[in-house]
Structure formats: structure tokens, C-alpha cells
Amino acid sequence: MFRIGAHVSISDGFPAAVDHEVDLGGNCGQIFVGSPRGWAVSEVDETEAEAFQETTEERDVRPWIVHGTYLVNLATPKDDLAEKSVDCVQSELDATAALGVPYYVFHPGAHTGAGESTGIRNVGERLSEVDVPDDVTLLLENTAGKGTTVGKRLEDLDEMVEVSSHGYGDLGICLDTCHLFAAGYDFRDDAGMADLADDIEATVGYENVHYLHLNDSKHPLGSEKDEHQHVGEGEIGEDGFRLFVNHDGLRENPMVLETPVDEKGYEWNIETVKRLRTGD
Template sequence: MLQIGAHVSISDGFDSAVSTEEELGGNVGQVFVGSPRGWKVKEITESDRTDFQSSLEEVQMGPWIVHGTYLINFATPKDDLAEKSIQAVQGELDACSTLGIPYYVFHPGSHTGAGEETGVENVAERLSELDIPNNTMLLLENTAGKGTTVGKTFEQLDQMVELSTYTYDEVGICLDTCHLFSAGYDFRTEDDMDQLVSEATEVIGIENIQYLHLNDSKHPLGSEKDEHEHIGEGEIGEQGFRNFINHSGFRELPMVLETPEDSKGYAWNIKKVRSLYE
């Protein structure tokens, strides 16, 4: 069954996030547990958990995912920023665990001049300092490669896990289609799609990809720009998404949208994805 949903807000509570998702036509969802551009993690209470879990049970949804704040930078050469980032990720992971949300995803960060190799090593080192809860899996999101961000290639993502004290049992990968495309991975033809999956299989292991972000791209292949577009209306186009969401390696994975919140909105995009799923 297609598991598709959108990023929704928790500002009116976790039960309202679930009903918003339902109204949009989704059966999975993504939330922040704090301000996406701040360090503060929302304090999660036992009643947040029961509200959330009982709303989920009613509508038979899941698995949900929490997206980390954008300030996190595990690749940084600066110790103070690294320390703040570790605290933030730990707080958000603990919030996930309390809520009973099985996945947490964040962007690895930027090396800001220290070099890609050092950046990747830094990410691994900081991952190793976390105490990942048993009921939540930490996912690294692939990036578009803008500026000095690391994590644009399968090799870099794999190194971050391999060089850490964790394994793919605790840390997985979340692939964002806009970021993949901007980083130079094409999947607009079936041959390109097969190539992408065989690279992912060889380098990461396809079973270690746990979640998908579906976004079209405003910019061309390899542009390294991260600007999301409505599904089918950007440079990736409908056929690219048909190839991606129907591929045997990905079709069973949960998928969330982070498309622009303009007049079209998420409901339109969820419908579009459903129409492309075979």
C-alpha cells in the first residue's frame, strides 16, 4: 500500500497534526518538535504521547517521522556549534522516543572550509556521542550539495555511518528526491532509475534506506540548489516520480512531501502522487 503524507504543524497539538494529515488525504506524516530555525525543543509530556497515539490508532496511520531543526551542524569544525548540535539532536531524539515516533531525520551539515573528508569524519564522531533510544531510528538525509554541505553522495552518507560507533541497525538513510536530483542523481528514465538503485544498493544497501522525501526541483540536474517544487511540475517531472515511487526498492517505503505551501498545497500533491502510483 502507498504510504504518503506531508509535513504538518504541531502548533495546535499532536492530535490536530493527525487530523490535519487525514484532511490532506495522507496516511503518514512529518513534524518538527521545536522551531525549525531555533534550538529549543518542545517539552513533550505524557499527555502529548497519549493524544498522539490515540489519534493515530483511530485513523490507522504511520509510521511518522520528526525532522530536526535546520541549525544542526554535525560537520562543523567549531566545537561549540558541534556541542549545541549534539544536545539538540539528543533532545529531539528523546522527544521522538517519548511520542512513540519511530524515525528522526536531520541534515548532516556543512564543513565550512574544513574539507569534505573532515566534514564527514566530524559527522561520524558526533553521531557516536549520541544515545539513540531503542524505539527511534536516526536517519541522515541526503543533501543537494549546496555550499559546503556534506551528504550529497551515497558514499559520504555511508561513510558517516561506517565511521561512527553505530551501525545500520540504529542509523539509516532518508532520501529526498529534490536533493538527489540537484546533487546530480538522475531518475527521469527507467535506465537512470535502475542505475540509481544499483548504486544505492552497492554503496548504502537498499534495505538501509528507511524513508523518502518527495519533492520536485525548481532547478536542473546537478544544480546543487535546494528549492522544492510541486510534484511533476519541476525539472524532475511526472515520469521521474513514476519511476521513483514505483521502483521495487522504494515503493513500500513511507513518503512525505515538503512541497511549497501555496495555493496548490499538500492535498493536491498527495493526490498527484497517488495518481502516479501503479
């Protein structure tokens, strides 16, 4: 079954997030387990976790994914920030497991002047300090590449996994379309999509891509700017998304939207992706 959804709030509690997703027309979804711009992780009440799992099952909204706080930086040269980031990732992973959610995704971070190769190695080594729960897969998200952020190239994500003591299995990949495009991957026509497909196969491998973030880009190809636009209304356009969401190597993955929340909103974007999707 085609799984498409959006990021939804947990402000009304975890079980209510499932209903919010259904109201948008989604059948999978993404949540935070705390403030995206803070270090605190919400305590997961056992009763609420059970209610969340029951509602998920009843309404057939799955799989869920938890997005990590934006403050996490495993690439940093600063030991105190690295320690805080590792502790936060661990707490978020534990909350993910307590909710019965199978995926957790985060941004690798920035090397802030230490050098790209050092930042990439830092991510891998610090991932080794994390205990990934048995029923959770930790996903690395590709980045747009702005400033000193690492993870712009697919081979960089692959190196992070290789450096880590976990390897694929405990770890996997989440691909963001806006980030791919901003990083210079052009998949707006058949030739470009074929090139991206070859890059995925040669680096992280399709089998290790578990989730997709669908966001158009407000800025041109290779801009390294991470500003999301409604699907089909940015620089990627409908042709690019049609190729991406229908590609044989990607189409079975769950997909969530992180598009602007304005007069169009998530419901409009979900319907747009459903229209672009073929063969279901």
C-alpha cells in the same frame, strides 16, 4: 499499504497534527518538535503523547517521522557549535521517543572550509556521542550539495555510518528526490533510474532506506540548489516520479511531501503521487 503524507504543523498540539494529515488525504506524516530555525525543543507532555499515539492508531496514520532543526551541524569544525548540535539532536531524539514516533531525520551539516572528508568524519564521530533510543531509528538525509554541505553522495552517507560507533540498525537513510536530482542523480528515464538503483544497492543498501521525501526541483540537474517544486511541475517531472515511487526497492517505504505551500498545497501533491503510483 502505500503510505503517503506531508509535513504538518504541531501548532495546535501533537494529536491535532494527525487530524491535519487525514484532512490532506495522508496516512503517514512528518512533524517538527520545535522551531525548525531555533534550538528549543518542545517539551512532550505525557498525556498529550498518549493522545497523539491513540489518535495515530485510531486514524491509521503511520509511521510518523520527526525532522530535526535546520541549525544542527555535525560536520562543523567549531567545537561549540558541534556540542550544541549534538545536544539538540539528543533532545529531539528523546522527544521523538516520548511521542512513540519511530523515525528522526536531520541534515548532516556543512564543513565550512575544513574539507569534505573532515566534515564527513565529524558527522560520524559526533553521531557516536548520541544515545539513540531503542524504539527510534536516526536517519541521515542526503543533501543537494550547495556550498560546503556534506552528504551529497550516497557513499558519503554510508561513510558517516561506518565512522559512527552505531552502524546501521540505530542509523538509517532518508532519501530526498529534490536533493538527489540537484546532486546530479538523474532518474527521469529507465536507464537513469537503474543507475540510481545500482548506486543505492552498492552504498547504503535498500534495507537501510527507511523513509522518502518527495519533492520536485525548481532547478536543473546537478545545480546543487535545494528549492522544492510541486511534484511533476519541476525539472524532475512526472516521468521521474513515476519511476521513483514505483521502483521495487523503494515503493514500500513511507513517503512525505515537503512541497511549496501555496494555492496547490499538500493535498494536490498527495493526489498527484497517488495518481502516479501503480499496482496498489
